[in-house]
Amino acid sequence: MSDIFSQFDPLLGKRLQIMDENGVISADPAVSALRPPELTDELIKQAYEKMLFMKMADQKANNxxxxxxxxxxxxxxGQEATQMGAGLVMKPEDWLLPAFRELGIMWLHGIPIENMYSYWMGNEMGSRPPENVNCVPISIVVGSQMLHAVGVGLGMKKKxxxxxxxAFFGDGATSEGDFHEAMNCAGVFKPNTILICQNNQWAISVPRSYQTxxxxxxxxxxxxxxxxxxxxGNDLIGMYVAVKTARERAIRGEGITLIEAYTYRLGDHTTSDDAxxxxxxEEVELWKPRDPLIRLQKYLASKNLWTQETEDQLTAKYEKxxxxxxxxxQAIIYNPSDMFDYTYAVLPPQLQAQKEELLRNLPQI
Ligand SMILES: Cc1ncc(C[n+]2csc(CCOP(=O)(O)OP(=O)(O)O)c2C)c(N)n1
Ligand SMILES: [Mg+2]
Incomplete structure (x- = not known):
């Protein structure tokens, strides 16, 4: 069987990489041939620009x-290419089931950045997608969205x-029972599902070697x-090929694919953490040159499609x-008591009492 799964058998320690960290396409013709014709240099340039925007919107959230x-x-x-590669493949009709580290793919799939900022500012309405954007709310509960994705994919298959x-999730999520239940169920029922594990080598302070x-x-x-x-996962082209293959398999009725995007969390776990x-x-220093944006800059520069000047212009435009x-x-007005309203159909008495207490103590807005 000559497909990417046998070509890059994970048991044999093979990892799909088409563009290396120097921005050079593989010299192996069996690998370079995997780059599909539609992934033109122009499209890669556009993807890079979106990744730059994501990086800046991400930095702004930290600030x-x-x-x-x-x-x-x-x-x-550090994970921009993983999300961009998937974003180039996903169609608006597809459903996205994100974890909490997915500003990039959520934005590409149609969730406005202001919604995501609003969510992290504590506004429940930040979780409400615009009409016709097929994205469920962020899952803070590690791993639960993998099961939901299998269910949603099964519905699609039946129809x-x-x-x-x-579904997007982390390396830590693979230690949850949910991962194994999702994989087992998916193996049997072959839903229209893709599971993308962003293996960023850490689950808060737990390294990948302790995870499995x-x-x-x-x-x-x-x-x-x-x-x-x-x-x-830092190779945009590799990610594109893997997700495209997985999507085609699912549409043909062949079921789920597990994609491990081997990447790195360059920052802290969250703003509440100090890595x-x-x-x-030294580990972080090792990963810095593998930055998914740097390699694209190198590649695009080699094609005369990137200069520091264009980068500076874009940066100034995106800043505005x-x-x-x-x-x-910041202009979205919301009521903090909303936090009680979207989990239970009927609020349990103790939460009802807490809600009432909050409402009594809130300044009128
Ligand atoms: C069920 C559950 N257990 C524990 C937590 C606390 N928690 C939040 S993030 C996290 C680590 C997740 O690591 P990983 O899946 O690798 O994702 P990453 O944060 O690296 O993107 C944990 C344990 C949680 N949110 N949900
Ligand atoms: Mg992780």
Missing amino acids: LQRTGRMGTYASIR KEQKVAV ASTTIAQKAIAYGVPGIQVD KKYRDP EIEAIVEKA
Whole structure:
């Protein structure tokens, strides 16, 4: 069987990478041939520009938290290519089921950045997608969205719909029972689902080596009778190819694919964390040159499609756009008691009492 799953067998320690950290396309013709013709240099340039925007919107969220204008925030820094690669493949009719580190893919799938800022500022309405944007709210409960994605994908399969459900989750989430239940169920019922594990090497302070004794996360797919592939998650082209293949399989009725995007969390777990307390700074230095944006700059520069001057112009333009987004997010008026309203159909008595107490003590808005 000559497909990417046998070409990059995770049990043999093979990882799909088409563009390396120097921005060079693989010299192996069997690998470079995987780049599909539609992924032109122009499209890669556009993708890079979106990744730059994501990076800046992400940095802004960190700054908002540091200046007391946001409660907390989980940075996507370092994981932009994973999300962009998937975003290039996903269609608006597909459903996205995110964890909490997904500003990039949520934005690409249609959730406005101001909604996400608003969410992290504590506004329940930040979880409400605009009409026709197929994205469920952020799952803070680690891993639960993997099961939901299998259910949604099963519904699509039963209705013979030509679309997929895509769940994002972390390496830590694979230690949850939910992961194994989702994989097992999916192996049997073959839903239109793609599971994308952003293996960023850390689950708060727990390193990947404490998470599982398996050499790769992708190889766990084998036990459930489904294909799994480990991809260099910092390689936009590799991610694109893996997600495209997975989407095509699902649409053909062949079921789920597990994609392990091998990447790195360059920042802290969230703004409430200080990774310096548990992470060797040398490890971070090792990963810095593998930055998904730097390699694209190198690639695009080699094609005369990137210069520092264009970067500076874009940065100035995006800064203004992001400032306007912050204004919008801050202008949304909301009632803190909303937090009681969207979990229970009928509020349990103790929560009802807490809600009433809060309402009594709130200034009128
Ligand atoms: C069920 C559950 N257990 C524990 C937590 C606390 N918690 C929040 S994030 C996190 C680590 C998640 O790590 P990973 O899945 O690798 O995702 P990452 O944060 O690295 O993106 C934990 C344990 C939680 N939110 N939900
Ligand atoms: Mg992680």
